[in-house]
Amino acid sequence: MRISELSPELRRPATVSDPEPSLLVFLGELESSVREAESISSEDIPSLEKLAACLRKSIFRLSSALPLSDSSKLQVWKLSYCLWNACVDLTNAATVLPTANACDSRRRGLTAQAELRQIACDLLLLADSPKGIPSPAFKSASFFYKTGLIWQDLDQLDRAAADFELATNLTSSSRADGEDEKRLLLELNLARARMAWEANDRSLSVALLGRSKNILFGSPAGFQALAEQYLQFGKLCLKSSSEGLIVASKLFNEALDMCEKGIAISTGETLDLERLKARCLRFMAAERLQAEDFEGVLRCVRVLRGVEGKDEHPSVGYLAMKACLGAGKAAEAEKELRRMMANKEVPESACISAAEAFLAATGADSAMGIMMMLLGRCRGGASAALRVVRTVGDSRGGSAVRSVAAELASDERVAALFAGSMAAKDRNAMHALLWNWGAEHFRSKEYDISAELFEKSMLYVPREEEDRSRRSNCFRVLSLCHLALGHLDRAQEFIDQAEKLDPSIKCSFLKFKIQLQKGDGEAAMNQIQAMVGLVDFSPEFLTLCAHEAIACRAFPVAVTSLSILLSLYTPGNQLHMAEVAVLRNLITLLHRGSENEVEILKYTRRARARMNEVGRESFFGEGAVAARELLWFAGSTWNMGLKMGKEKKYESCAEFFELAADFYGECGDQDEGNKAMACKSLILSAGAMINAEEENKVSMVDSDVKKAIGLLHNAEKILSAMPLSAGGELAEASDLHFLHTFNTYQLLNRLDGTRNQQLQLIKSFAATKACNPHKLLHIALFASQGRTPNPEVSEFAFSKCLASLLESPAPDYQMASMVLRRLVSLAGLRVAGDDTKNEEVYAVYRQAYQIIVGLGEGVYPIEEGKWMAMTAWNKAAAAVRLRQVSTARKWMKMGLDLARRVRGMEKYVGVMEVCFTNFEKIYKGAAATPLWSSKHLKCANLGSTALGSVASFQVGVQSRSSGQ
Numbered sequence: 001m002r003i004s005e006l007s008p009e010l011r012r013p014a015t016v017s018d019p020e021p022s023l024l025v026f027l028g029e030l031e032s033s034v035r036e037a038e039s040i041s042s043e044d045i046p047s048l049e050k051l052a053a054c055l056r057k058s059i060f061r062l063s064s065a066l067p068l069s070d071s072s073k074l075q076v077w078k079l080s081y082c083l084w085n086a087c088v089d090l091t092n093a094a095t096v097l098p099t100a101n102a103c104d105s106r107r108r109g110l111t112a113q114a115e116l117r118q119i120a121c122d123l124l125l126l127a128d129s130p131k132g133i134p135s136p137a138f139k140s141a142s143f144f145y146k147t148g149l150i151w152q153d154l155d156q157l158d159r160a161a162a163d164f165e166l167a168t169n170l171t172s173s174s175r176a177d178g179e180d181e182k183r184l185l186l187e188l189n190l191a192r193a194r195m196a197w198e199a200n201d202r203s204l205s206v207a208l209l210g211r212s213k214n215i216l217f218g219s220p221a222g223f224q225a226l227a228e229q230y231l232q233f234g235k236l237c238l239k240s241s242s243e244g245l246i247v248a249s250k251l252f253n254e255a256l257d258m259c260e261k262g263i264a265i266s267t268g269e270t271l272d273l274e275r276l277k278a279r280c281l282r283f284m285a286a287e288r289l290q291a292e293d294f295e296g297v298l299r300c301v302r303v304l305r306g307v308e309g310k311d312e313h314p315s316v317g318y319l320a321m322k323a324c325l326g327a328g329k330a331a332e333a334e335k336e337l338r339r340m341m342a343n344k345e346v347p348e349s350a351c352i353s354a355a356e357a358f359l360a361a362t363g364a365d366s367a368m369g370i371m372m373m374l375l376g377r378c379r380g381g382a383s384a385a386l387r388v389v390r391t392v393g394d395s396r397g398g399s400a401v402r403s404v405a406a407e408l409a410s411d412e413r414v415a416a417l418f419a420g421s422m423a424a425k426d427r428n429a430m431h432a433l434l435w436n437w438g439a440e441h442f443r444s445k446e447y448d449i450s451a452e453l454f455e456k457s458m459l460y461v462p463r464e465e466e467d468r469s470r471r472s473n474c475f476r477v478l479s480l481c482h483l484a485l486g487h488l489d490r491a492q493e494f495i496d497q498a499e500k501l502d503p504s505i506k507c508s509f510l511k512f513k514i515q516l517q518k519g520d521g522e523a524a525m526n527q528i529q530a531m532v533g534l535v536d537f538s539p540e541f542l543t544l545c546a547h548e549a550i551a552c553r554a555f556p557v558a559v560t561s562l563s564i565l566l567s568l569y570t571p572g573n574q575l576h577m578a579e580v581a582v583l584r585n586l587i588t589l590l591h592r593g594s595e596n597e598v599e600i601l602k603y604t605r606r607a608r609a610r611m612n613e614v615g616r617e618s619f620f621g622e623g624a625v626a627a628r629e630l631l632w633f634a635g636s637t638w639n640m641g642l643k644m645g646k647e648k649k650y651e652s653c654a655e656f657f658e659l660a661a662d663f664y665g666e667c668g669d670q671d672e673g674n675k676a677m678a679c680k681s682l683i684l685s686a687g688a689m690i691n692a693e694e695e696n697k698v699s700m701v702d703s704d705v706k707k708a709i710g711l712l713h714n715a716e717k718i719l720s721a722m723p724l725s726a727g728g729e730l731a732e733a734s735d736l737h738f739l740h741t742f743n744t745y746q747l748l749n750r751l752d753g754t755r756n757q758q759l760q761l762i763k764s765f766a767a768t769k770a771c772n773p774h775k776l777l778h779i780a781l782f783a784s785q786g787r788t789p790n791p792e793v794s795e796f797a798f799s800k801c802l803a804s805l806l807e808s809p810a811p812d813y814q815m816a817s818m819v820l821r822r823l824v825s826l827a828g829l830r831v832a833g834d835d836t837k838n839e840e841v842y843a844v845y846r847q848a849y850q851i852i853v854g855l856g857e858g859v860y861p862i863e864e865g866k867w868m869a870m871t872a873w874n875k876a877a878a879a880v881r882l883r884q885v886s887t888a889r890k891w892m893k894m895g896l897d898l899a900r901r902v903r904g905m906e907k908y909v910g911v912m913e914v915c916f917t918n919f920e921k922i923y924k925g926a927a928a929t930p931l932w933s934s935k936h937l938k939c940a941n942l943g944s945t946a947l948g949s950v951a952s953f954q955v956g957v958q959s960r961s962s963g964q
Contacts, residue, residue: 027075030058030123034079037086037116042094045105048112055083055119062126073130080123084143087117111154117147121163138181141167145188152191157198164192185215186222190229197233202247205233209254223262224273230255231280238287245291252284278307285319289326297323314346318354325361333358334366341377351377352384356391367392367404371414381417382426389414389430393437399449402437406449406456409434415459431460442481451481472502479510488517505536512545516552524549525560532564539568539575546585555592559599562586566603580620580629583607587636597644597652604637604659616666627667634663634674638681641688650692657685658711675718676732682715683739690746705750712744737770742779749788758783759793766800773808776801777815784822795826806851813855817864820848824871838887845872845894852901865902869895873912885923892916 033055040047062068068076090113124140133139148163167188171181193208209229216222234251259277263270285300301320305312317340324333337358340346355370367388374384385408393405408414409430418427438453458474461467475498482491491514499507508531515524528545531537542565549558562582569579587603590596611619620626641656661681667674686708693700700708719740722733745761748754762779765771780797783790802819805811827841848868852860873895879888896912899905 026058026062027072027079030055030062030076030079033058034083034086037083038089040086040090042090042109042113045109045112048090048109048116052112052115052119055116059119059122059126068126068128070131073127074133076123076127077130077133077136080120080127080143083116083123084120087113087120090116107154110150114147114150114154117143117150118159118163121147121166125166135178135181137170138184141170141188142184144170145184145191148191152195157195161192161195161199164188164195168192179219182215183222186212186225189215190225193229197236206247206251209233218265220262220266220270220273223258223265224276227255227258227262227273227276227280230258231276231283234287235283238283238290245287248287249284249291252280252287256280256284274307278304278313281307282313282315282319285316285323289319289322292326294323294326298327312343312345314340314343314350317343317346318350318357321354322357325358330362333361337370338373341373348377348384352387355384355388359388359391360395363395363401367408368411371408371411375413375417382423382430385414385417386426386430386433390433393433399441399446402441402449402453405437406434406452410456410459418460427460427462431457434460438477442477445484447481447484451478451485454478454481468501472498472504472507474498475501476507476510479514483510483514483517486517488514503534505531505534505538505541508534509541509544513548516548516554516557519554521554521557524554524557528557528561528564539565539577542568543577546589550589555589559586559589562589566606578621579610580607583610584629584632591636591640597640597649600640601652601655601659604633604640604656607633608659608662611662611666630663630667631674634660634667634677637663638677641681641684645684645688645691648691648695650688650695654685654688654692657681657688661685661711661714672722676722676736679715679718679722679736682711682718683736683743686711686715686743686747687739690743700750705747709744709747712740712747715740734770734772734775737765737768738775738778741765742782745779745782745793746786749786755790755792758790759796762793762797766797771800771804773801773804773812773815776804777819780819780822784826791826795823798823798826802847813851813860814864816851817848817861820844820851821864821867824868841875842890842894845898849894849898849901852898857903860902862902862904865898866905869898869902869905871895872898880919889919889923892919 033051037051037055040051042048062076094109094113121140121143124136124143127136129136144163144167148160148167151157151160151163171185171188189208189212193205193212196202196205196208209226212226212229216226230251234248234255237248237251238245256277259273259280262273263277266273281300281304285297285304288294288296288300297319301316301323304316317336321333321336321340324330324336337354340351340354352374355374359367359370371385371388374388375381377384389405389408392408393402395401417423418430434453434457438450438457441447441450441453454474454477458471461470461474463471475494479491479494479498482488482494492511495507495511495514499511508527512524512527512531515527528542531541531545542561545561546558546565549555549561562585565575565577566579566582566586568575569582583603583606587600590600590603607619613619616630617626620629637656637660641653641660644650644653644656658681661678664674664678664681667678689700689704689708715736719733719736722736741761741764745758748758748761762783765779766776776797780794780801783797784794798819802816802823805816805819823844824841827844845868852865852868872891876888876891876895879885879891892912893916896909896916899909899912
């Protein structure tokens with residue numbers, strides 16, 4: 001033989017040069033190794049591997065001595081058989097010994113034994129064809145075939161394929177005469193076909209099977225073997241894709257053909273072939289069913305029933321029923337199902353599967369009848385009933401089929417199957433099935449069918465003590481369903497039952513929801529209080545209660561829930577929601593109601609207290625979220641202060657603005673807007689305290705005055721750092737300066753010895769850019785009319801206001817005239833009974849005259865001009881009575897000069913001139929003659945009328961100034 005025909009591990013490169021001992025030495029070494037193989041143990045795996053290596057080395061040395069003599073060939077042949085028999089003994093011993101060793105070790109031992117068998121095959125190749133050995137090629141091929149099978153079992157497909165190929169080459173050159181040789185050729189061909197199939201070469205595999213038809217040895221066994229192989233390949237194709245169905249059909253037909261041919265040539269018993277033929281027909285029917293050739297299935301079934309007779313396989317009825325269903329023959333399908341049920345040989349599992357298939361195809365209408373059939377047929381009735389109920393419920397039809405499934409589960413005969421401890425597993429499964437269906441419909445908001453399924457699931461919950469929690473859970477879910485349906489009384493009944501079994505927080509919460517739906521707010525609040533005392537209470541449920549109450553617009557209940565939650569915040573107790581969020585939500589809810597300012601104020605105080613206690617970052621958090629929270633509290637408190645101011649609840653208003661100032665102050669110095677809001681809040685807080693005093697008619701105590709002054713002092717610090725820029729910011733800052741000054745002035749009124757301080761305050765304000773005539777007029781009017789007037793402040797403010805008006809590009813002469821009248825009044829008060837200071841009043845009239853002289857006609861208010869003229873003229877009367885001729889002349893000339901500049905007084909000017917002329921004559925004549933005669937009174941009355949009209953105008957201006 002050639003070295004190239006040896007196994008790969010026996011080949012060496014041509015360059016290797018080993019010493020060449022004599023052939024006898026080689027044979028001796030080989031014989032000793034074979035003897036060792038006969039005595040070695042199958043568990044001694046290292047010795048087996050070492051022996052295999054020695055044998056390979058011996059074979060290689062022996063191959064260098066080729067060709068062998070006939071005697072040497074015969075000896076090698078015998079040694080090969082001895083080695084093979086030793087391997088058989090090792091294999092038999094390995095199957096008897098316990099398999100306690102690890103899988104890797106066992107596989108290693110089998111591989112070593114396979115190596116020894118391979119060496120025995122190679123020895124036969126070396127021996128070639130010794131004389132005296134009949135059919136040596138077929139004997140060698142038999143060794144290679146069997147070794148290839150072993151390699152195939154060990155998943156070493158390459159070595160197996162090589163052995164099969166060598167076996168084929170050995171048999172191809174010889175003629176198979178005997179039955180054993182023909183059987184070997186067939187088995188070898190089938191093995192090669194299986195190898196090709198495993199290598200995904202299906203074309204070669206089918207071709208090898210077709211070639212095997214030519215080597216059948218005329219025995220039914222050969223036909224059976226080939227048919228079995230066709231059947232196996234067809235079964236594998238049946239599991240693959242739709243293309244595999246075509247191949248499977250061909251293979252099943254071939255198998256069936258082989259069976260029929262085998263039966264035809266058989267002269268004796270053909271039971272095995274008949275059974276194989278029935279198997280082929282069943283798989284053909286299954287293939288036709290998978291291909292949806294229902295009539296083909298029924299034809300196969302008819303043939304099958306003719307072959308099998310009474311010993312019908314259980315799958316035949318199932319296939320027939322499925323085919324009838326597919327062909328739309330529901331009545332025949334039911335007959336097939338009943339036939340299966342009546343056949344005691346059909347396993348229970350097959351009956352249940354058939355029932356499931358029938359129900360899945362026909363729907364739930366016949367579910368009760370099928371269930372009753374199963375109850376009478378199956379010993380394991382609980383599991384069968386469970387599968388039927390599951391099949392019905394999972395079939396198409398929506399809520400209707402689930403309702404049928406619920407009716408099946410609630411039937412007394414069905415429920416009785418699940419009684420006892422033996423059916424505990426199935427009982428739990430049925431409960432879980434109904435429960436899951438109920439949950440599915442609950443999520444779909446189909447509460448009617450959901451409640452039905454949950455209620456039926458309770459039939460499968462024992463009434464034992466350990467199942468109290470499960471039953472309570474069922475009652476609770478049923479209560480939820482009826483609550484969703486609006487059946488509040490039913491929901492109340494179920495939750496009461498659940499609470500009796502297991503008074504958990506979930507039951508209490510659901511009871512709370514029912515009370516909310518009923519609109520019983522007081523009961524809902526009491527239920528919240530009861531929740532807190534439960535063992536499994538969790539603060540998260542208070543949040544849920546608040547959400548539910550808000551959804552039901554029961555805001556007092558939500559407030560109660562959050563108030564209780566807020567009471568749980570203690571040092572070291574971390575809850576799921578931040579305390580600041582609870583306070584924010586609580587205040588927001590309180591805003592929805594009326595007359596809740598006391599509560600809002602209480603929780604706002606708490607927010608400020610907690611902020612000061614734990615620090616801003618610890619209370620509000622960090623980053624943008626904290627900034628938003630802080631601004632929310634500041635804005636909410638500010639708005640509440642405005643609201644309280646509009647409602648004239650000034651005490652609350654003052655405190656809200658004070659709190660707002662604290663919150664805005666914590667917003668940081670980066671935003672000028674927040675600083676301005678803090679300043680504004682402080683000023684308005686002090687103003688609200690002042691308004692509270694006026695509203696309540698109760699004087700402020702010294703502590704409140706000092707507190708208000710302190711607030712304004714803090715506001716002054718912020719004001720001093722605020723620049724007066726252009727635009728809207730200028731107007732706002734100016735208003736803040738004015739409010740601060742005005743409120744400070746009012747508070748100083750409540751303290752003794754502060755007149756000079758008030759004057760300095762107004763002078764300081766007048767020196768700022770925030771000052772304007774309107775603000776000065778307001779201060780002047782207040783200083784002249786308050787409960788503690790300050791003439792010095794009033795006079796300064798009026799004078800500064802008039803000067804500011806006259807300096808403006810377009811003076812408001814209406815306001816200027818009013819200011820002049822006020823200055824006249826103030827000067828008159830100051831100089832009453834003091835002739836030496838009469839010039840101050842005259843100076844005011846002279847200033848008015850200078851203003852009127854410089855204006856066009858009608859620019860200065862006419863009524864005010866008349867008033868100035870008449871009051872100046874009338875002041876001369878007092879001087880005449882006192883015989884103050886020069887003073888009288890001065891005032892008469894002032895009145896006459898003013899009257900000449902005022903439109904509408906022309907008719908009085910003549911009278912006044914005549915009067916003045918008479919006065920001059922009298923002054924030059926008898927000084928004792930009285931000035932006022934009947935002809936002069938008319939002018940005096942006119943002056944009084946003008947004074948009245950101007951007075952009424954003054955009142956109107958004053959009210960508008962107060963409004964500013």
